[in-house]
Amino acid sequence: MTTILVENGTALSLGSISCEADLIPKRGRLNINPPPSDGRCDCCGRHLSQLKPYGKAGDPLVGDFENALLVKTWVAECGPDEELGNLLEEYFGDCKNEEDGKQADAIFIQEHGKEKLDELEDYSMLRGAIHSIWLCRDCMILDRPELYERLDARRRIRKTKDGDLCRLT
Numbered sequence: 001m002t003t004i005l006v007e008n009g010t011a012l013s014l015g016s017i018s019c020e021a022d023l024i025p026k027r028g029r030l031n032i033n034p035p036p037s038d039g040r041c042d043c044c045g046r047h048l049s050q051l052k053p054y055g056k057a058g059d060p061l062v063g064d065f066e067n068a069l070l071v072k073t074w075v076a077e078c079g080p081d082e083e084l085g086n087l088l089e090e091y092f093g094d095c096k097n098e099e100d101g102k103q104a105d106a107i108f109i110q111e112h113g114k115e116k117l118d119e120l121e122d123y124s125m126l127r128g129a130i131h132s133i134w135l136c137r138d139c140m141i142l143d144r145p146e147l148y149e150r151l152d153a154r155r156r157i158r159k160t161k162d163g164d165l166c167r168l169t
Contacts, residue, residue, distance in 0.1 A: 002014060002016060002017055002018045002019070002022050002068070003015035003016040003064075003065065003068065005032075005072075006032060009029075010029060010030055011029060011030045011031075011032055012026050012029045012030070012031055012032065013031075013032035013033060014034070014035060014072065015071065015072050016054075016065050016068035016069075016070065016071040016072065017035050017048075017068065017069060017070050017134075018053070018067050018068050018069055019048070019069075020039060020048060022035060023035055023036075023037060023039050023048075033072060033131075033132040035070060035072070035134050036070075036134055041070060041134065041135055041136040041139055042133040042134050042135060042151065042154070043133070043135055043136070043139035043142070043147060043150050043151055043154065044136060044138065044139050044150065044154075045154055046136060048069045048070070051069045051070070051136045051137070052136075052137060052138070053066070053067045053068060053069055053137070054066060054067065054068045054069075054071065054137045055137075059137075060137055060140060060141045061140065069136065070134040070135065070136060071134070071135060071137075071140060072132050072133070072134055073132070073133060073134075073135055073140065074130045074131065074132050074133070075130060075131065075133055075144075075147070075148075075151075076126065076127050076128070076129065076130055077126040077127070077129045077130070077131060078123065078126040078127060078148070079144065079145065079147075079148025079149070079151075079152070080127070080144065080145065080148070081123060084119070084120055084123045087108075087112075087116075087120055088120060088123075088124060091104045091107065091108045092104050092108075105117060108120070133151070
């Protein structure tokens, strides 16, 4: 069953898709976070025709996605990184204002260097930004580290195949 998150005269946002007809953008509407035009799971890359449909509520999600083949969910732009996460907490976890942040920056640069601070800032921004992805029932139940590992692997494959950078959404 196809689910609709938003539908009005100018915008449409699907929450799940159950057939190839759902992949066709609706003319005259802003299609918000549309499903992948190639009809593939953003994680494993299998086509709609190869997917097992979601079952009733609780299989594997709370909510009724019965017969859906792909369901939209949201993830951070990058997966967790234990080292960078620990550094963020250690140096910036107690910062309450801009002055605290400046002092933490200075200490961090002294101990780890400016390049590492730049990497930490990039990581912090990416972890705070989310985007939608479309997942089959097998990929939806992956724990987050495994999901990000597979998403990254798929992104690398697509980069190699297409020869340029691309996003999964």
